[in-house]
Amino acid sequence: MKSDFPEIQGGGSLILAWQIRNKRVLVIGGGEVAAGRIVKVLNADAKCVVVAPRSGLNDEVAYRVDQKQVEHVDRNxxxxxxxxxxxxxxxxxxxxASTQVWKLCKEKRIAANIADVPPECDFYFGSEHRDGPLQIMVSTNGNGPRLANFVRRRIAATLPYNIGTAIQRVGMLRKKLRKVAPNIEEGPKRMAWMIKVSDKWTLEDLCEMTDEDMDGLLGFYKPNTVPSLDEVRLAQPDGAFDGPFLI
Incomplete structure (x- = not known):
């Protein structure tokens, strides 16, 4: 019987943006793979602790240690x-030794990743494209990391060069909007209005948008209209929006 609902495809992972800011992440090892893990942990603003003898650190990990970007425990x-x-x-x-680490983590209920051993992983690393706040991850669920890199490069090649900047500007606008309309009940209207802005303005418009442009655009929130960037600037005599709608 045909269904209108999505087909279930087992064997996947639950792909999430895991917030580990200020969390304590333990990296065991000091080689090339550990170096890549450390970069991901630090980019997520977590507290990274590296356990490995100093003699076993590669140049990159040693650099992170010397720069005090990570805490180092100099032993096995x-x-x-x-x-x-x-x-x-x-x-x-x-x-x-890796399997022993895995078993200990299971006993303590700590999420763990044992490099190159998919059955001993609570989570996998994918191939990631990063452009400012934009993160795109491609995962093969441990089957073909090299192919994940290929797919990620193909996706990245189709993206506008300024997509990261545009996203940053949209984030700034959303923060300003919450100050203009802070009440919880305004949530659906805020979301709907932001969708209108994102649909009407081009990426180039969003990248070019200044703080003054944002303030001018927010003047159109209450009447629930979305002007073009040119119209916003025309409403700013001498570069300052007079805010007739902010009442």
Whole structure:
């Protein structure tokens, strides 16, 4: 029987934007894979702790340590290192030791990723495209990381060069809008109005939009209209919007 609802495709992962700001993330290992993990952790504004002998650090990890971007424990992993950890990433060339880390994490209910061992992972890393606030991840659920890179490059090649800047500007406008209309009941109207702005204005318009343009545009929120960028600027005599609608 045909259904109008989406077909279920098992075998996938729940892809989320996991907020780990200020969380304590333990990275075990100091090689190339660990270096990549560290960059991802620091980009997410988490507190990164690296456990590995100094002699085993590659140049990049050693740099992070020397710059005090990470906390360094100069020795091999010990079970007590898991105390206080919110997440664990293990990247060492020792399958038995890695499996032991996995088992300990399971006992303590700590989310863990054991590099190159999909069955011993609570989460996977995908191939990521980053442009300011924009993050796009392609995952093959551990089946083909190299293919994920290929797909990610193809997607990135189709994006406008200024998409990251446009998103930043939209984020700034949304923050200003919440100050203009802070009440909870305004939520649906705020969302609908922002959709109108995003649909009417081009990426170039959004990138070019200044703080003064934002303030002028917000003057059209209460009457629930969306002028063009040119119309917003025409309503700003001498570069200052007189705000006839902000009443």
């Amino acid at each position: 992993f010990e079970p007590s290192d898991l105390d206080g950890a919110d997440m664990v990433m293990c990247a060492i060339d020792d399958p038995e």
